[in-house]
Amino acid sequence: MSVVAHLPRRTLSLTEEEADSPPAMHLTGRQRMTDADRSLSEEIYREFRGDHRHHDFVLGCLNCGECTTGCPAARFYDFSPREMLQIAQNGDATTLWDAMQEKIWACCQCYTCNMRCRFGNDIAGIISVMRELSVRHGIEATRRTLAPFNRSLTLLMTVGTQVSSDMIQPDFFRDWGPFATGSDKSWGVTPAIMRKAIPIDVLQTTTSSWEVSVQTSLELFRIYEETGVLDMLRGLDPDLTDMLIDIIEERREEFTEARERYRADLDRMQGPVATFSG
């Protein structure tokens, strides 16, 4: 009889669900899910894997970590674009569900990871697909995570925001762009000092970025209505959605009135203008 036969057999204690899931994703300390959450997570997983963007964005991964190296969110949060890509590529319904609870919202969608990735993955893109799914399915955690941003969202959707060229101050971003190492003088400042400049710069641009014309705001909102963004938001927060619609309706009325007044004024001054059809 061989020696091996006398040794106690080591068995892995896997639950039925774990035994069926991909081997790379046997994470410990998973939270128990309710039946409703489980079936929703499976539905989202099927939709996610079936999305043509998953096929286009997720190519493969050498786990080199260059995406995380450049990631601003990874510096401050327990977040890593590499982990997100790994989950998109190898994860099961539960791992995807876990990532979609909070982590995906740490991404600032700057697309630096895409620029860095030497495999050509669209990492920021696949994260935005996860976000879209979590909003469309009205995941409870998403509602909770996004609640503090309702004020910003209200401004964004009813007014809009814009970035103009004068808001970008290259002096603070010397370690950015193709000429980052171009001149020796630019390296008189250490990266630490340069990075300190970033939040200041953001503060400086907030006032001017909210100066959007009423017509542009209304056109933007029309886009949200027509493309289904508003329907997505309704699934997540119906009260907020109704409030946004109220604000916009009021503005539309104001805008229509203003236009009528303008038209009447024009008529008085010049006579009717045939081409002005509104």
Added chain:
Amino acid sequence: MNPVLVLGAGPAGLSAASELAGLGAPTLLVEKETYLGGNPKRWHYSLLAPDLRPAEEILGPLIERVEHHPQIELHVGSQVSSAEIAGNGYRISLRSKEGVQTREVAAVVLATGFDHFDSRRKFEYGYGHFPDVVDFKELEGMIHDDRVLRPSDGKAPGRIAWVLCVGSRDIQIGNPWCCRMGCVVSIKQAVEIRQKHPEIQAYIYYMDIRTYGLWEDLYWKSMQDYGVKFIRGRIGAISMAEGGRRLIATGEDTILSRPTEVPFDMIVLASGMEPGTGTKEASDLFHVPVGPEGFLTPKLSDMNTIDSGLPGIFLAGAATGPKAIPDAITEGMGAALRAFQYARG
């Protein structure tokens, strides 16, 4: 019998010419540079993996033999400017400073080799801007002369980092292939430096260590006997700190899953292998197809890398893809035999 043309005098070409001469075939060895020995000679390669024997000990006798063999006609500083089929062989024009001459050859061995990747193309590493970011081909020369010093101030470095896969496995710059040499050469360099200067700390940033086959031994020994440290992750950017006195390597430690920023005194880039300029020219002259990577394509890559499938044309060395020096020398021998059989008819 017309001579056999060997194009390129790196390890593969030298080996092919030497074997052909040994078989008694007249040989025309053409090299566009003014010296023999190719890249190893140009960059003063130090020790070779895996047995850590000096490159001169391997290439020296080959060069010696080729230089003095009566059957070998040497044309350094020369290039083949045109080629056409003539009988079973080729009629070629040889261009040099002295002028152009036309010759007929019975067979051709293409050993046009590789070029080291130009690390300036990975601008995020600051090669060419930061003096202490050096390419590993330059470090070979420094180790060879036992002058491993920071180019900026001539001081001995306290900590050196190697960045692997620079210009390899990278779709961004269009080089998705593995250079095969970066891992083993970097490890060998770290071992060489630690042998002579144990006070210097050596860190290697890697994604996968590909010390394939029997070379794995060097990888294990580098940790066991020489205390070389390995960090899994690719460096994303190199910047300067402390007023230019130190370099900062930014990356992710993908085992700890956290971003890292580590100061170093010197950073070495393991630049990959690209098809040599001569390889492109040889492909144009002799109509040997090149693959998407730009290397010459053998007829059946699965079987051997020597037969081009074209009459009388044989391939050797890094012209067909990244290759180690012993492989290039062995292929040179094989190509010599094939060319000799073809030339004899």
